[in-house]
Amino acid sequence: MNVDLIAPPDKEKPGSAAKKPWFWYWVPTAVFLIGIFSIVLLLWANRINADARRDDLITAALMDAQINAATGHLWLEEAVSGDDTADQALAEIDQAITLINIVLNGGETEHGLIAEALLDPELRGHAETLRSMLVTFKKLAQERLQDITKAGIASDLDQQFDAAFKELLGKARGLEEIITKNEAEEQVKAGRLFLCILSAWIFIVIATTAGLWSREVRRKSAEEALLKAHAQLLAQTAELTEHREHLTGLVEIRTAELTRANELLRGEIDERKRMEGEVLKLNNALELKVEERTRQLFEIQEELVRGEKLAILGQLSGSVGHELRNPLGVMSNAVYFLKMVLTDADATVREYLEIIKKEIDTSLQIITDLLDFTRTKPPQRVVISAEEVVRQSLERCTVPENVAVTVALPDGLPRLKVDPLQMGQILTNIITNGVQAMPDGGALWVAARFVGAPPCGCPEAGGHEEPPLQDFIAISVTDTGEGIAPENMIKLFQPLFTTKARGIGLGLVVCKNLVTANSGRIEVESEPGKGTTFSVFLPIERGEP
Amino acid sequence: MREKQKILVVDDDRRMVKTICDILRVKGYEALPAYSGEEAVEVAKREAFDCVLMDLKMSGIDGVAALKMIKDVVPDTPVVLMSAYATKEQAEEAKLHGAAMVLTKPIDFQQVLSFFSLLRKAESVLPSDGTFTTEELEMSHTHEHL
Numbered sequence: 001m002n003v004d005l006i007a008p009p010d011k012e013k014p015g016s017a018a019k020k021p022w023f024w025y026w027v028p029t030a031v032f033l034i035g036i037f038s039i040v041l042l043l044w045a046n047r048i049n050a051d052a053r054r055d056d057l058i059t060a061a062l063m064d065a066q067i068n069a070a071t072g073h074l075w076l077e078e079a080v081s082g083d084d085t086a087d088q089a090l091a092e093i094d095q096a097i098t099l100i101n102i103v104l105n106g107g108e109t110e111h112g113l114i115a116e117a118l119l120d121p122e123l124r125g126h127a128e129t130l131r132s133m134l135v136t137f138k139k140l141a142q143e144r145l146q147d148i149t150k151a152g153i154a155s156d157l158d159q160q161f162d163a164a165f166k167e168l169l170g171k172a173r174g175l176e177e178i179i180t181k182n183e184a185e186e187q188v189k190a191g192r193l194f195l196c197i198l199s200a201w202i203f204i205v206i207a208t209t210a211g212l213w214s215r216e217v218r219r220k221s222a223e224e225a226l227l228k229a230h231a232q233l234l235a236q237t238a239e240l241t242e243h244r245e246h247l248t249g250l251v252e253i254r255t256a257e258l259t260r261a262n263e264l265l266r267g268e269i270d271e272r273k274r275m276e277g278e279v280l281k282l283n284n285a286l287e288l289k290v291e292e293r294t295r296q297l298f299e300i301q302e303e304l305v306r307g308e309k310l311a312i313l314g315q316l317s318g319s320v321g322h323e324l325r326n327p328l329g330v331m332s333n334a335v336y337f338l339k340m341v342l343t344d345a346d347a348t349v350r351e352y353l354e355i356i357k358k359e360i361d362t363s364l365q366i367i368t369d370l371l372d373f374t375r376t377k378p379p380q381r382v383v384i385s386a387e388e389v390v391r392q393s394l395e396r397c398t399v400p401e402n403v404a405v406t407v408a409l410p411d412g413l414p415r416l417k418v419d420p421l422q423m424g425q426i427l428t429n430i431i432t433n434g435v436q437a438m439p440d441g442g443a444l445w446v447a448a449r450f451v452g453a454p455p456c457g458c459p460e461a462g463g464h465e466e467p468p469l470q471d472f473i474a475i476s477v478t479d480t481g482e483g484i485a486p487e488n489m490i491k492l493f494q495p496l497f498t499t500k501a502r503g504i505g506l507g508l509v510v511c512k513n514l515v516t517a518n519s520g521r522i523e524v525e526s527e528p529g530k531g532t533t534f535s536v537f538l539p540i541e542r543g544e545p
Numbered sequence: 546m547r548e549k550q551k552i553l554v555v556d557d558d559r560r561m562v563k564t565i566c567d568i569l570r571v572k573g574y575e576a577l578p579a580y581s582g583e584e585a586v587e588v589a590k591r592e593a594f595d596c597v598l599m600d601l602k603m604s605g606i607d608g609v610a611a612l613k614m615i616k617d618v619v620p621d622t623p624v625v626l627m628s629a630y631a632t633k634e635q636a637e638e639a640k641l642h643g644a645a646m647v648l649t650k651p652i653d654f655q656q657v658l659s660f661f662s663l664l665r666k667a668e669s670v671l672p673s674d675g676t677f678t679t680e681e682l683e684m685s686h687t688h689e690h691l
């Protein structure tokens with residue numbers, strides 16, 4: 001399990017903007033604001049100061065102008081009195097007018113520079129009135145002086161002049177008062193403004209401080225909350241980690257359990273597979289057994305069917321043999337008759353008569369085999385030489401010209417004790433088989449040899465009974481025919497088995513029965529395509545009478 | 546001695562009788578047919594024969610019964626029996642009742658003719674029981690061929 005730990009607040013995340021301390025923003029802002037306010041304040045102060053100074057200068061100028069007017073008045077009085085001060089008086093009045101002009105339009109005074117013209121309309125009106133009064137006063141003064149020069153000073157003019165002067169002074173004082181009053185008002189205004197600014201400044205400072213303090217408080221509380229949250233987070237993280245570890249442990253345990261279960265399962269699967277394999281093997285074995293049994297059953301069935309056939313054959317063979325021998329006898333007689341009377345018949349007729357005779361013989365042989373099979377006559381054994389038996393058998397056989405017969409009988413063989421007729425039947429049958437196996441010709445060997453008493457359990461194809469331990473003479477017939485297929489070897493001595501197109505498959509059975517009846521046995525060796533050897537083992541005479 | 550030996554051929558198979566008779570006639574014998582045991586006995590009662598050639602198994606009275614009856618009438622006349630499928634017991638019984646020979650069908654004419662010529666030669670000196678063994682006949686037959 002993957003749990004992301006939350007970074008503590010004092011840890012700056014890499015890549016993000018550095019968290020600046022609170023005062024990083026607030027100090028410059030406060031300084032800037034205070035500076036601005038200070039500048040504004042200073043400007044205000046300067047302004048007020050300038051106004052005050054101007055007012056002071058104007059007041060001073062006005063006072064100077066009063067003084068000049070008064071001086072002029074005095075000088076004029078003096079002039080009137082006869083002193084030569086008229087020019088001085090006029091100069092003083094001009095000075096006063098100049099000062100008023102300066103007050104009105106700005107200019108250099110002996111106290112300082114009045115920078116700008118008087119803008120206040122009331123004051124300007126007063127000042128202009130004052131200037132016109134001064135001009136009037138000057139004109140009066142000039143007139144008085146003329147009078148003086150003319151002779152005597154008219155009392156009206158004097159009065160008028162004094163009144164004007166008084167009025168002038170009054171006006172000047174009024175203006176001065178106004179100005180002074182204005183100045184006082186200005187000062188009050190300035191004080192108020194200052195107070196306002198100061199209080200505003202204090203408010204700002206207090207507000208800023210309070211804001212900062214509250215922010216600090218909030219920051220602290222937030223930090224505390226953050227720390228608390230962080231602590232909680234850490235606790236939760238720890239809990240989560242613990243939980244995760246627990247889960248991991250559980251997962252490991254479960255994994256181990258699953259692995260174990262898996263192994264068990266795998267083992268079971270292997271076992272199952274092995275069992276299946278065994279079952280399969282057993283199944284196969286069973287199938288083989290079933291096949292084997294089925295085959296055996298089939299064989300038994302075949303045997304039964306054959307037995308059935310043989311039983312029917314036994315029942316039928318007697319009557320059928322009898323019934324067939326009669327017509328065959330008639331046919332045989334007829335052929336005999338024809339051969340007898342047709343002595344001068346042409347070759348074809350004689351050949352055909354011969355064909356009929358052969359076919360009758362073949363049919364009779366089949367009947368004879370049938371009858372012999374169903375009823376083997378007990379042998380009438382006599383002492384006879386193998387040579388005699390072979391000779392008689394060969395005489396009975398019709399061997400075609402394309403088959404070369406070789407007889408190899410060694411001298412000095414012991415004599416046999418067998419039924420000669422049955423022996424003839426056996427050998428005739430075997431020789432005939434050999435000849436028939438070579439339709440395109442070949443070689444036929446008939447040989448005899450002495451065979452000593454065989455060790456017990458010798459392989460033998462004929463007879464299931466153990467032959468007595470005695471000496472034999474083996475008469476063998478070998479052909480160079482087509483041979484016998486291996487699968488047919490075991491059926492060779494079974495009744496009704498034949499590979500011939502014509503034949504009921506009893507010849508070799510009869511042979512075997514007859515050989516067994518004569519205490520002998522019959523063996524066969526064959527190589528397909530090369531030939532077959534039938535060996536008949538016959539007992540020798542043992543000196544019995 | 547007569548010119549021709551007189552043979553009675555008995556079989557219920559008419560064609561068998563005819564063929565045998567024809568062959569014997571060609572061979573210089575006087576052959577008379579009979580088609581049953583009863584008829585054979587009747588004929589044998591009327592006429593004398595040098596030999597009777599008779600089937601063993603016939604409808605009506607069979608060969609052995611007819612043999613007995615013929616032997617009752619003409620005991621010296623040799624009777625040769627023919628059988629399609631003679632058991633050893635039947636052959637023994639037939640010989641016991643005086644059959645000269647028991648042949649297996651189809652009959653071997655060489656053997657039959659040899660027997661007849663033996664009869665002719667031994668007309669005056671027949672064996673006491675009037676029978677020949679098969680071996681004797683076969684021997685003579687073999688000698689003929691050798």
